[in-house]
């Protein structure tokens with residue numbers, strides 16, 4: 001279970017000095033696309049709290065926790081973009097600041113030692129509290145992040161360092177950053193989007209109040225996340241495969257219609273929350289067009305009946321359920337699928353903006369697995385073929401490795417991909433890198449499995465012990481299923497054959 005306590009983190013929304021208050025500019029960074037966690041996302045400089053952060057004295061701050069988080073945020077900004085937010089820094093030359101940076105990075109001095117040694121001090125009056133956001137439990141890493149709004153010192157120019165996890169850093173007008181989000185060009189986590197949206201309205205006496213006006217800025221769990229406009233990701237708790245604990249339900253909407261994809265929670269409290277989110281969309285005069293299923297697994301379909309019962313009680317009618325024919329056949333007895341979705345069929349949501357989703361039959365994880373591709377925005381709803389958290393199980397006979405690799409190749413060939421909205425975890429902002437990683441991971445495994453068979457290792461159990469050395473013994477039963485899927489593929493490829501003595505041998 002992903003029940004780990006979120007780790008304390010601090011982040012700074014750095015404001016450019018001298019910018020027009022009606023059109024403020026902030027310094028944002030792009031996380032490296034090579035990072036497994038939120039690779040390619042836009043963010044503000046920040047990071048995890050270290051134990052020495054509490055050893056820094058912060059002027060005008062009586063609360064030790066807040067002081068430690070100010071210290072954390074200031075240290076992270078210095079480490080990530082070389083801006084020293086300390087009183088006394090204004091007398092340092094660029095060269096002196098660079099040598100301080102080296103002192104800290106090389107470990108010659110700790111952060112508190114460095115501040116004391118150079119007679120620098122942090123002052124809480126320089127750090128305006130702008131909210132505290134907790135990462136929802138759908139992510140593999142979770143933070144309880146304190147955001148501070150800070151004026152960048154006039155003589156310091158932020159820059160990303162070469163060996164950092166950041167690809168780039170730039171000043172940008174908040175209004176332009178928001179416009180980039182509106183054009184589906186970038187991904188930001190909810191607190192960054194909230195900050196950008198808030199600042200895009202200009203700076204005035206109410207700015208801080210507007211930052212703090214949403215419950216999520218006070219550690220309330222974030223439920224509804226709009227990583228791309230008109231695509232709401234609403235993770236619901238499900239009995240899914242660990243380490244994931246949630247399945248992403250997607251609500252795609254226009255001015256007139258809503259499509260619900262994978263309402264997967266069997267739990268009443270979660271179904272109620274999802275129902276309330278759908279109600280909000282309906283209150284603006286929209287209709288639910290359809291409930292659409294990516295595939296047959298219970299953690300993607302278990303909330304269908306509850307959602308339909310809810311909609312029926314609200315509107316007097318249930319909405320049609322649509323899925324691939326093989327999914328529909330497997331679900332017989334649980335509920336009726338009203339309509340089959342075929343490969344290459346385009347599902348259109350009418351209204352503003354009109355959204356066209358092309359269905360792609362992409363079997364492998366499940367026979368009737370569907371992905372949905374929005375060519376205009378580059379969004380691909382990847383279902384469980386690619387996920388943002390956990391790994392994808394290919395379990396025969398529902399799972400088929402040959403089909404899976406062909407499906408990944410088909411996804412890889414789509415033009416203009418900007419994001420993968422998977423069935424679990426945060427959206428993937430580096431789609432092509434991620435798909436390549438999935439393909440090479442599987443091919444590497446396959447190669448090692450084939451090598452093992454050629455050396456005479458012949459049962460899935462033995463192969464797991466030999467090849468899955470990076471997997472804990474607890475997961476070996478599942479790994480055996482994956483090995484079986486690989487062996488089936490190798491057999492179909494004519495590279496191994498199934499022997500009468502229940503063993504696999506090389507051809």
Ligand SMILES: [Zn+2]
Pocket residue numbers: 295297365366384
């Ligand atoms: Zn699945």
